[in-house]
Amino acid sequence: GQGVEQPAKLMSVEGTFARVNCTYSTSGFNGLSWYQQREGQAPVFLSYVVLDGLKDSGHFSTFLSRSNGYSYLLLTELQIKDSASYLCAVRDLGSNYNVLYFGSGTKLTVEP
Amino acid sequence: DAAVTQKPRYLIKMKGQEAEMKCIPEKGHTAVFWYQQKQSKELKFLIYFQNQQPLDQIDMVKERFSAVCPSSSLCSLGIRTCEAEDSALYLCSSIDWGENYAEQFFGPGTRLTVL
Numbered sequence: 215g216q217g218v219e220q221p222a223k224l225m226s227v228e229g230t231f232a233r234v235n236c237t238y239s240t241s242g243f244n245g246l247s248w249y250q251q252r253e254g255q256a257p258v259f260l261s262y263v264v265l266d267g268l269k270d271s272g273h274f275s276t277f278l279s280r281s282n283g284y285s286y287l288l289l290t291e292l293q294i295k296d297s298a299s300y301l302c303a304v305r306d307l308g309s310n311y312n313v314l315y316f317g318s319g320t321k322l323t324v325e326p
Numbered sequence: 327d328a329a330v331t332q333k334p335r336y337l338i339k340m341k342g343q344e345a346e347m348k349c350i351p352e353k354g355h356t357a358v359f360w361y362q363q364k365q366s367k368e369l370k371f372l373i374y375f376q377n378q379q380p381l382d383q384i385d386m387v388k389e390r391f392s393a394v395c396p397s398s399s400l401c402s403l404g405i406r407t408c409e410a411e412d413s414a415l416y417l418c419s420s421i422d423w424g425e426n427y428a429e430q431f432f433g434p435g436t437r438l439t440v441l
Contacts, residue, residue: 218368247430249432254435254437255431256330256413256417256434256435257417257427257432258432259430259431301368301369312357312376313371314359314369314371315371316361318366318367318368319368322330
């Protein structure tokens with residue numbers, strides 16, 4: 215919805231890192247959120263960014279470039295339990311700014 | 327545990343039957359959203375309530391669904407006549423428009439299967 219695109223799958227190795235990319239195309243931008251969702255469970259909020267740059271939240275960091283319509287979620291020191299889907303969602307001022315429009319999610323698999 | 331409660335967790339209906347699912351938002355949250363998620367697909371926005379009033383909804387909801395929030399502590403989403411394409415996970419979420427307005431809390435969802 216609203217042109218939010220994510221790669222479908224990503225694989226990485228325990229102890230290393232993974233970068234989940236998200237691109238969006240909206241008529242107006244009012245913030246981007248990242249969520250983690252495990253199979254059959256509710257999405258869990260991870261991070262929200264509205265200004266350009268890198269936001270370090272420890273295990274998770276997020277980057278935003280509004281001019282490029284691009285964000286990424288960086289997971290460091292990966293653990294097996296980080297295997298999950300990661301959802302990118304954008305608030306679009308062009309429609310109803312209170313609504314989050316989600317990408318299809320990136321399924322991350324962390325291998326031993 | 328999710329701060330938002332949804333019931334039932336699983337719902338099975340025959341094509342043509344009516345379905346109803348309920349959501350109890352996080353206490354104090356004034357905004358409630360419903361999303362539909364099909365297998366491996368994105369969360370699709372359905373309807374948004376602010377202070378129990380519907381402010382935005384997609385055409386599909388206007389045509390075939392019924393959604394109300396009679397109180398700040400209970401909302402419901404209904405499907406008047408279920409179709410196979412309605413099989414999905416229905417997620418309810420709520421927001422605190424205070425300091426933490428960016429964080430949208432989701433319930434565990436109601437998984438609807440239409441046979």
